[in-house]
Amino acid sequence: MIRIPSYDLSAHNTFGMKVKCALYIEYSSLDELKALLAEDLPQPVLHIGGGSNLLFRGDFPGTVLHSTIGGISFTGDDDVIVEAGAGVVFDDLVAETCRRGLWGLENLSLIPGEVGASAVQNIGAYGVEAGDVIDQVFCVEAATGEEVVFSAADCAYGYRDSRFKHEKGRYIVLKVTFRLTQKYAPVLGYGNIKAALEGRDLEALAPSDVRDAIIRIRREKLPDPAETGSAGSFFKNPVIPREHFERIVASVPDGKVPHFDLPDGLVKVPAAWMIDTCGFRGAVKGGAKVYEKQPLVIVNDSGSASPDDVIALESDIIAAVRARFGVELHPEVEHV
Numbered sequence: 629m630i631r632i633p634s635y636d637l638s639a640h641n642t643f644g645m646k647v648k649c650a651l652y653i654e655y656s657s658l659d660e661l662k663a664l665l666a667e668d669l670p671q672p673v674l675h676i677g678g679g680s681n682l683l684f685r686g687d688f689p690g691t692v693l694h695s696t697i698g699g700i701s702f703t704g705d706d707d708v709i710v711e712a713g714a715g716v717v718f719d720d721l722v723a724e725t726c727r728r729g730l731w732g733l734e735n736l737s738l739i740p741g742e743v744g745a746s747a748v749q750n751i752g753a754y755g756v757e758a759g760d761v762i763d764q765v766f767c768v769e770a771a772t773g774e775e776v777v778f779s780a781a782d783c784a785y786g787y788r789d790s791r792f793k794h795e796k797g798r799y800i801v802l803k804v805t806f807r808l809t810q811k812y813a814p815v816l817g818y819g820n821i822k823a824a825l826e827g828r829d830l831e832a833l834a835p836s837d838v839r840d841a842i843i844r845i846r847r848e849k850l851p852d853p854a855e856t857g858s859a860g861s862f863f864k865n866p867v868i869p870r871e872h873f874e875r876i877v878a879s880v881p882d883g884k885v886p887h888f889d890l891p892d893g894l895v896k897v898p899a900a901w902m903i904d905t906c907g908f909r910g911a912v913k914g915g916a917k918v919y920e921k922q923p924l925v926i927v928n929d930s931g932s933a934s935p936d937d938v939i940a941l942e943s944d945i946i947a948a949v950r951a952r953f954g955v956e957l958h959p960e961v962e963h964v
């Protein structure tokens with residue numbers, strides 16, 4: 629177990645905010661976690677993974693916990709249950725399952741962060757969400773130290789949403805099982821996956837082919853956290869009633885608004901398009917900047933952006949989108 633007071637969290641948040649916590653603890657087993665939960669730790673307590681969806685607004689006055697519970701195991705032949713510890717780097721899991729020819733996680737390639745958070749966040753990309761393939765989530769209830777197992781249905785997964793987000797801090801994820809398959813099951817209908825696979829025999833694809841294509845697409849438009857600080861998509865894509873969408877279409881000179889039709893007369897409009905249309909691509913506030921290749925992302929371009937720089941840029945974007953489209957953008961990135 630690692631336990632460090634007054635700890636610099638710069639390396640534990642991909643935004644690269646230079647903030648500290650009162651106490652940082654890294655544990656590597658269920659027993660260590662249970663012992664910690666029985667202690668009188670500095671409050672509040674925040675459990676982090678790779679810190680790739682967090683914006684620290686300043687120093688954190690309490691305890692930051694981090695799991696290094698690792699291990700990936702496989703059970704079954706055609707349909708395979710894959711178990712991974714909360715501290716496993718999510719993309720290492722994807723790489724390993726693709727290497728073994730298992731379908732299910734390949735579209736989630738290169739998403740930063742760890743397995744524990746993938747089940748909290750219901751991470752998603754290119755038409756697949758973690759909740760589609762999660763079998764069970766093994767947790768400990770922080771207040772009681774009791775072990776609890778949730779089925780995917782118990783987790784109430786929705787767009788970047790789960791029960792864990794609504795019961796923040798109540799459960800700590802220990803490990804997650806995923807239901808994957810050897811049977812050919814690619815999901816190619818989203819974004820430009822098919823274009824990236826042009827010339828390939830789609831019937832003869834392996835999961836690693838799709839993974840490679842996704843990695844190529846993502847590298848072209850998303851910042852690499854190792855080089856440029858960010859927390860990925862800063863805002864959620866808004867979902868609005870069709871009448872509201874039609875009013876936006878009528879207000880745009882060429883009448884072209886990218887969108888996805890949803891059930892119940894709802895329409896999802898890419899926040900990136902709204903931000904771009906409001907002229908924010910490349911906009912700068914202090915050390916923070918709207919990423920030129922993908923305006924949904926705010927980057928710590930200078931490496932020295934402060935939380936206030938990011939929040940000021942966020943507020944300007946929200947106000948501009950509200951004024952121009954009558955739409956309220958909500959951050960996907962969790963503000964701590």
Ligand SMILES: Cc1cc2nc3c(=O)[nH]c(=O)nc-3n(C[C@H](O)[C@H](O)[C@H](O)COP(=O)(O)OP(=O)(O)OC[C@H]3O[C@@H](n4cnc5c(N)ncnc54)[C@H](O)[C@@H]3O)c2cc1C
Nearest residue numbers: 677678679680681740741742744745751752800801859860
């Ligand atoms: C460049 C970039 C691209 C990205 N692309 C995508 C994308 O395509 N799709 C997508 O969905 N997301 C994307 N993200 C966001 C991010 O990668 C995900 O939200 C990821 O799941 C966060 O994982 P993490 O381990 O870093 O969690 P953190 O950011 O550390 O934590 C996220 C949340 O999970 C909680 N948590 C973490 N570990 C545990 C645990 N063991 N038990 C209980 N709660 C826990 C934290 O308290 C927090 O509420 C991107 C981020 C970046 C920087």
